[in-house]
Amino acid sequence: MTGFSVELRGVGVTFDRPALQGVDLTLAPGVVHGLLGRNGSGKTTLLSLLAAFRRPTRGTVLVDGEDPFENERVLEGTCFVRESGDVMDDEKVSVNLDFVEGMRPAFDRAYAEDLLDQFEVPLSTKIGSLSRGQKSAVGASTGLAARAPLTILDEVYLGMDAPSRYRFYEALLRDYVEHPRTVVLSSHLIGELDRVLEQVTILHRGGVLLTDTADSLRERGSTFTGPRAVVDDVVADLAIDVLARTELGGTSQVTVVGHLDAQVLERVRRAGLEVGPVALQDLFVHLTDGRGEPGSVPTTTGKTTAAATAAATTTTTEEVDR
Template sequence: MSFGVEVQDLTVEYGRTVALERASLTLAPGAIHGLLGRNGSGKTTLLSVLAAFRRPSAGRVLVDGEDPWENPRVMAGTCLVRESGDVEVDTGMKDTLDYLERARPHFDRDLADRLMDTFELDPRRKPTKLSRGKRSAFGAVVGLATRAELTLFDEVYLGMDAPSRHAFYDALLEDYVEHPRTIVLSSHLIEEIERLLEHVVILDRGGVLLAEDADVLGARGARVTGPGPAVDAFVAGRRVLRREQLGPTVQATVDATLDDAARAEAHAAGLEVGPVDLQSLVVHLTAKEPAR
């Protein structure tokens, strides 16, 4: 009950604007993937192509081994959830859930009803009458209860307060453990979703900057702190993403995986070595130029 994804040299153009250019990536089935990047990096466009909302200008996209465009089987197993789940805003939420229960083969009405209670949503109301956060919460309900083989969440947290966002993350993880499927989370709140991710794709300016397992990425990058000359000597030859100085003390963020020998070398030079969190790494890697 999981769809894998293969994208090869995908290009998507909107008139003269190139949203994606020769992007290639693989999303393994049965995993939670993070789709990260700055505004305008192509995240929403990529998800729209995977969900067959938009046709590629060039390149190849396979979902569960098939082109998703006008493919009833693949489309039935794919669910793209934007802010309000792409539902009729003037239709009562109960009616929408009734329809999804009939139309979606794996839809779990009991789960939907429990989540409606969790997010304090009155099923008699219409999305158009809800706050932005409540509409987002309804989108989360739709995406989780549909249990599609490929579930795509595009910034679904928009407008939610912190307790609601964390309730969504907890519900997602709990249901994923019991009912594994392929889930893609696109989000700017990287610190909040980092614990959920098994694989990470970072888009930058319409291309794939990197795609790695989360545990590998977690070991990538280091912050080296100490006297300026010693820090500069240690990072020489390594890619420096950011260098900050306060008096004689310098902290350099490097794009490197430091092995035991490198860490021992740093400690011998009187330097402190610390990790770089995923959000900071994404910020530094996608900066137009290294920050100083």
Template sequence: MTRKVEASNISVSYNEFEALQDINFTLENGKIYGVIGRNGAGKTSLLSVIAAYRKATSGEMKIDGENIFENENAMSQVMFVHQTDYKDHHDTISKYFDLAERYRPAFDRKYAEQLVQLFQLPINKPLRKLSAGMQSAFNVTMGLASKTPITIFDEAYQGMDAPTREIFYSEVLEEQARNPRIFILSTHLISEMEYLFDEVLMIHQGTLILQEEVDTLLERGYSVTGPTSDVVEVVAGLHVLNEEQLGGTKSMMLYGELTKEKEDEIIRKELEIGNISLHELFIHLTKEGM
């Protein structure tokens, strides 16, 4: 069955604080979505609504046309992986696998045990005795092996070292190729993870400022570098994100469509056109006052 997540006018308020305001988007099966935003932007609030951990103050969150909140069938389609405090958890990884098999029919224990080997996790040691990195590796193991149509990882890499994160990223891509689903990854490690994403949802101060395919988004960001007067002249009227000056040379970071006419003008003036990373775009698109 084709899976689709649809958010319609989602708002979430805590007392007087509005965490999310009028969020709208559609997520489709077979794509990996990156959810990025500064601290306090509302990322976890949004993911909690998708996973039915929290009811939106207003608006509707639907999976395949069904409202998800307090809908057992819809909720069973979602796995929400987030940081968990295991200090009082005496069960072993093996015991958690037993529980997952009982309550999540799609759980793939064979794959889970393969991941345990990859992450070098002690399967018969109580979770509370594992390091923070191992606990995170266990969390992503449960998410990957759940085989749920919608799998959410909220800053799931915390505590993992770089080699372990690379194993996680590789498994997300391989599992998506084997069993396409909706993967949603919230992260601050944008430069490290951007190659994973098909689309990005950028949240700023509780609003969704863009949802875009990564390739399309990156095409909208570019820099122009050269003699100051020529650069200033050529970028007049364009959306400038940032500028840097070194002696008589200026570099300006721009956002928007680079038309053929404008590109020809830049080339004619012998200015340099450069690429901008997703990380740089994120920083400047979420600046105060943008």
């Protein structure tokens, strides 16, 4: 089993206003996908469709080639976990594990208990008495241990502190290698997920802004590091957009957006600058800064404007919530 495939064709969801509109998306099986988007972009709505929590207003949703709604086979192989999981607060952690074990045919109880031990979550404590971070650890641990062909983790690690989140990322990668499946991660902690994701989909204003491999996205930009005057001269000469700038003493680092071929990169290196990859978070913020419409990626050709340069005087560190 390498995981379930996902396909959405012309999908729209309308509440009091459109939440999703014209979504066409294919998620390959056996891949770790990142679903990124700002507040109100439609991430949780889309994930709820995959888990058959609701039906689309229009369009078609297919999971492993079938409509997931009221589909016992598909639902049995789909695990959707939100930040604290779907837990019984008035029951002990161990009782919650009993419940999940009875619902999930591939659930590995020993692995779940081992993860909870690593997160220092006592099995004999009632869920309602746990801290927010411990509740998140319960959700993350049961989500991984379920080993469902389609595993959906919607901000599941949000309540954890940084060491716990990194422990979770390491556990996810190790278990994914040993037990391949389709994993969909929704998060605003984009910088931390950079090394985890294989495929990235960005939702914007209820539509798919882009979907691409993480490596291809990183190639949409570069960082240049070196003496401030040299960096400024190179950026001006190449007529490329500056996304972010950091300065320390006489050294500058700029994040630039736009395709740079091998010849251009060699010119940059000959000027004495160090060339590095662009962070997914910086690129995400740039692509969803309000200029793009669903289905169209903002262009970044032409000289940097004065306003853009002023806005890029410090490195972008914004973490965008869902």
